Amino acid sequence: MGLSRKQIMMLAVLMFGTFVTVLNQTVVTPALPSVMTEMSVDAATAQWLTTGFTLVNAIMIPITAYLTDRYSTRNLFVVAMGIFTAGSLLAGWGPSFPVLLAGRLLQAAGAGILMPMVMTVLMLTFPVDKRGSAMGLFGVVIAFAPAIGPTVAGLIIDNASWHDMFFIIAGLSALVIACSLFVLERTSAPDKQTSLDKPSVVSSSLGFGCLLYGFSVIGSYGISVQAAIATVVGIVALVYFFRRQLKMENPMLQVRVLLNRKFLIGTIIGMLVQASLLAAGILLPIYLQSLMGYSATVSGLVILPGAIVMGAMGPIAGRLFDKHGPRVLSLVGLSMLTITTFAMAFLGDGTGIAYLTILYTVRLFSLSLVNMPITTWAMNALDNTLINHGTSVNNTFRQVAGSLGTAVLVSIMTIATNAGSSSMDYVHANIFGINMAFAAAGILCVVGLGLTIAFVKDKPGETAKTDVDNARRSVLESIMKRDVYVLDADATVIDAMKLLVDKHISAAPLVDNAGNAVGFVSDGDIMRHLSKRSQMYVDPVVMIMQMGRDSTDFDDKLRDLMQMQAKDIGAKGIIGVDIHADLPEVCRVLGENHLKKVPVLDDGHIVGVINRSDVTQYSMKSYLESEQPA
Structure with a gap:
């Protein structure tokens, strides 16, 4: 990464602290059945350990903006981790449910401050050319911690107790505090004028x-x-x-952004999805452990594949969004989410673990197709000056929806269980209650799907509506290159090679007769087809997997390749930026897709190409001009 030793140590402490707090968010769900048994509380009461945590997190989001301005980053990081550690110790002691809940709420207050804090420290500490590496590793931690949380918690609960789980978290948090005192630097001075x-x-x-x-x-x-x-x-x-x-x-919270209809719709869809997601995390462990008699470890392992898939799908969903827009992804995702949620409303006393694991994994996969596209679509509807406010409002409302939605769905489970207890035994009455809760969650998904069908569009030109006075368009037109070399959609590979060599370029888009971009071919695509590729095949005699080396002569491969169509070896579809996009969006597309250049589209037609160097030079020039004395 090219980081100094001190920067690596700082990054390690920040990632470790983040790992502990994010891990803590998902370790409680496998512990709920044990807590309910030990403290003689029902599911409606126990769910406060999750919904209360989420609610305090939501309340802390807008407060954190004030705290980061008011106090130095290192001091605030240490205080946040201190609050989190105190909460973990209190929860670990937990002689009664109110004490346990108080510990969880303290954890939430510390964690709510910590996450934005870590982002601030990373942005202020690392130079621009090294932030990408730091943020990339940070993203891996955020995705990995919640994935392993339920499984780790299950192992601890089965071999020790849920009390020990919180004590282990407290010990790890204390270690983070000790390291941060020696490693972290004061990266910003307090602003005494800031008020709350x-x-x-x-x-x-x-x-x-x-x-x-x-x-x-x-x-x-x-x-x-x-x-x-x-x-x-x-x-x-x-x-x-x-x-x-x-x-x-x-x-404190700029709720005026909700007057934007697209942002409002996107936020509502996100709230419905969040409510459905968090409720399942509570209902499933109760079904598996309290009703079916499985261990906490098994409960965690059922959740693990889905959590891993959801974390891994983050960057993939971003790339798909850039290619296909929000409508296709959100429709597919919400349709799958609706089907799998209703499928979970038919659980019985004979439902298999393998079936449930697959169903839950598909459900989380579908969620990954919804969250990022809908959030990005909603944010893109706002003016640049409102993006920060939009992020705060969106995150706050999603957290609140998760808390309220979980409370409502668990209440539905309780009502249905009580209604069924007169004609069913304990186990079947509770399974009926869980099924009714999932059915209600399915209805939330149907509402979200209806809103998506009616309002989520990705028609060309929609971005122009938020580009006041064509200000964004003017910026892109001033820095993009207009000499775009394209290939016909039916061009052969030899046509592509001639263009790349003659024009000294590394890639070219494919366009149809109407001038719309339909694909992309690069010198990398050609190199991959000419390389010696290993192939996997099954030996029909011994029925085992074998590795075979491609031994075709290079000249023969080259001759065959030249006769192929460029669209057969290139990328299907095209990743581009709208002519009305702002520079942060251009940087996101370039960075997330690891591209050196990206086509600029106007109503689906390619009108230019913008390179990383174009953005860098423009940014440097603008900064230097702004720094010149008047």
Whole structure:
């Protein structure tokens, strides 16, 4: 990576701290059945360990922006990890459920500060040319930790107890704090002028908290005066919170971005998906451990393949989004999510582990096709000046939806279980309740699918609607190269080679008769077909896999290759940027797809090419001009 020894040590501490906190988010679900048994609480009460954690995380998102401005990054990192460690110790001790829940909420407060903090430290500490390597490793940690969390937790619970699981997390957190004191540097000075709007913090915390509590109590025990009062207080507090944000010049949460219809629809779809996702993480361990008698380890292993697939699909989904746009991916993803969610509403006492593992894995795969495209589509609808606010609002609302949705679905499970207990035994009544909860989650997915069909479009030219006065277009037109060399869609490989050699270029897009880009062929595609490739085949006699080396003569391979069509060896479809895209979007497409250049499209037609060097030179020139004295 070309990092110094101190930078490597700093990156290691940051990644280790992030790993511990992200791991902590998923270790609780396999422990829920054990907690319910030891503390004699029902699922509606136990789910607060997950929904309460998520809710506090959501509340901390807008507060963290103030904290990062007010305090130095190293001090805030140490304090955040300290709060997280204290919460872990309290949860590990946990003699009663209220104490355990208090520990989880403390963990959430620390973790809620930590994640944005780590991003800030990385961006301020590492130079621009090394941030890519640092962020790449950081992304691997974020994807890997939640994947192994349930399995690790299951092993600890089966061989020790859930108390020991929290103590281990506390020990790892303390180690992070000790290392950070020696490794991390103060990367920013405190801004004493920064202020926090305390009424907004109180009203948002009170509103979301009371609403969550009211829904949980009503679902578990029916309508009561206590639950009704909590719900009303929550609604009133949230109305006050939103009205205050709309009146403030610098609100804690810029809810005005919800006036943008595309952003609002994208946020709602994301909220529905998040509610369905988190609820399944609670319902499945209860079904496997409490009802079917499987160990916590088995419960974690059922979840593991899906979590790995979801983490691995992140960059792949980004590449597919760049090729096909949001509509196709989100429609496919939400359709699969709806089908698999309804399929989980038919669990029985004889459902096999293999079937359940495959079903859950496909379900998480479908989620990976929805999350990134919908979020990107929603963000692209906002003006550049509102992107940061949009990210904060989107993340906050998704976290809140996860908490409220889980509370509602677990309440549905409780109501259905109680209704079925009069005619069924304990196990079958609870399975019926879980099935009804998954059926309700399926309905949420249907609503999300309907919104996607009606509103999520990727028609050419949509980006232009957010490009006020063609400002973005003017920037791209000023730095892109207009001399674009293209190939006919039916061109042969020899035609492609002639163009690449004559024009001294490394790749060229393929266009149809209407001038639309339909593919891409590069010198790398040609090299791959000329190389000596190893092939795998099955020996029909001994029925084992064998490796065979391609021994075809180079001249013969070259002769055969020249007669092929370029579209048969090149990439299907094309990754490009809209003429109205902003520079951050151009950088994202270039970086995530590891490209040196990317075509610029206007209504599907190629009008130019933009290189990495073009963006770099423009950025340097703009910066130097802005630094010149007036």
